Amino acid sequence: MKEISCKLLVIGAGPGGYVCAIRAGQLGVDTVIVEFGRPGGTCLNVGCIPSKALIHAAEEFGKIAHIAGGKDPLGIKVGAPTLDLTKTIAWKDGIVSRLNSGVAGLLKKAKVKTVQGWATFRDGKTVEVETETGTQVIRAETVVIATGSAPIELPFLPFGGPVISSTEALALSEVPEKLAVVGGGYIGLELGMAFAKMGAKVTVVEALPRVLMQYDAELVRPVLKRLGELGVEVMTGAKAKGLSTKGDALLIETADRKNSKVAADRILVTVGRKPLTEGWGLEQIDLDMAGKFIRIDDQCRTSMRGIFAIGDVTGEPMLAHRAMAQGEMVAEIVAGHKRSWDKRAIPAICFTDPELVTAGLAPDETKALAGEIKIGQFPFAANGRAMTKQGEDGFVRVVARADNHLVLGIQAVGQGISELAAAFGLALEMGARLEDIAGTIHTHPTQGEGFQEAALKALGHALHI
Known part of the structure; x- marks a missing residue:
């Protein structure tokens, strides 16, 4: 049994783990990272990156199919397109x-x-790693747990056969004729809309009163409109109950408590993700938990000295960029730097069509915190660049305190709006006020002008509406 020692051991090479290890290495910390699969974790291998590749391919195919149908006003004429999904998946891979x-x-x-x-943990300073060449024992002064998360499996719809998770959805060799999506959150709608553009008949089954419940209804409205245009059937207040005997349909209970079936070649279950806290010897160490997550402080320290935890295993929001920021911070703490988690906002994006972006507090959260607020909202229907991209649906909204105009939240929905997330996050981190955003010259013609106009609207003098 081989043994090695190091100053820092990182368990998991996902976005949080590999960033932590790289930064620690840059700072001269003797670092070892352990990973069972390929580097990059869920995000790179079966999540963020491959899903965006598939979404892009679906978008391109959908545009051509739309033009081929003779409904596009641009004057472009093409024949009906075909899709070789095997080639698309190879490109993604x-x-x-x-x-x-x-x-x-x-x-x-x-x-x-x-x-x-x-x-697998032996104790708080030692792990055993089962490798292809035998057991490797690693002793470390400090350990970072970055084991990530996995799709939640429903007991009455176990993965296998026609029932798939997002992982299998990103590796299909052909587009399903009929796809049922269980769960109307961001993963379900991102992939559901992509497959609809590729030609699948998609039905979304959501137990809650509406889809994308983490966003306010006004923000979601343009997405609902687009779902209708794509022919996606959305069933809210409907509960999945299991798989039909023949395996060709999803059994559901509708909002009026009637049993029904949704015909489907594939059933994509996207009801959330769970932290990976089992299988690596958690019982051998004494960590306080926050429900199903590992409890951490503002430096990502756990309840056990010398052990940190970062990323999805520590709770919401389960976002790769949160894990990366935590990983960088922990590496610097281990190297002796003074750091703590004092982020004002962690922007989040839903890559539906149109895209959704949120940063900071929603209007109701801002009102609860600050009392009187100012809201400025600017529609892309009044934005020249959005018009030239046929992306008039959507808007930018800025939420600020009424007394000092400090911006506490920014939300947007629109075509390609994800690229404004950096500007939104920067404004909040820098403590921008409405006057700061309104007084910044925004390039014309861009959708980013909507950000400036929203701030101007909140101040009472929008220029283009």
Whole structure:
């Protein structure tokens, strides 16, 4: 049994883990990272990156199909397109492979030792890793747990056969003729809309009163409109009950408590994700939990000295960029720097069509915190660049305190609006006031002008509406 020692051991090479290891290596910390699968974790391999690749391919195919139907006003004429999904998936896999190699190269450049295998705690300073060549024992002064999360499996709809998770959805060899999506959150709608554009008949089954419940109704309205245009049937207040005997339909209970069936070749279950806290010897160490997540403080320290936890295993929001920021912070703390988690906002994006972006507080949250508020909202129907992209549906909204105009929340829905997330996050981190955004010259013609106009609207003098 081989043994190695290090100053820092990172368990999990997802976005949080590999960033933590790279930054620690840059700071001269003797670092080892353990990963069972390929570097990059869920986000790079079966999540963020491959899903966006598939969404892009679906968008391109959908545009051509729309033009071929003779409904486009641009004067472009094409024949009916066909899609070779196998080739699309191969292109997606190529992107993932290049990024895998990139992460591995960055770890090597930072002089981080990578151990391939499954890690299990012996105690708070020691883990065993089952590798292809035997058991590797690693002793470390400090350990970072970055084990991530996995799709939640419903007991009455276990994964297998026609029932798939997002992982299998991103590796299909052909587009399902009929796709049932269980769960109307961001993962279900992102993939459901993509497959609808590729030609599938999609039905979304959501137990709650509406889809995308984490967003306010006004923000979601343009997405609902687009779902209708794509022919996606949305069933709210409907509960999935199981798989039909023949395996060709989803059994549901509708809002009026009647039993029904949704015919489906594939059933995509997207009801959330769970932290990976089992299988790596949690019972051997004494960590306080916050429900099903590992409890951490503002430096990502757990209740056990010398053990940190970052990313999805520590709770919501389960976002790759949150994990990355936590990982960088922890690496600097381990290297002796003074750091703590004092982020004002973690922007979140839903890559539906149109896209949704939120940063900071929603209007109701801002009102509860600050009392009187000012809201400025500017529609893309009045934005020249949005018109030239045929993306008039949507808006930008800025929410600020009424007394000092400090901006506490920004929301937007629109075509390609995800690229404004950085501007929204920066404004909140810098403590911008309405006057700061309104007084910043925004390039014309861009959708970003909607951000400035929303601030002007909140101040009472929008220029283009």
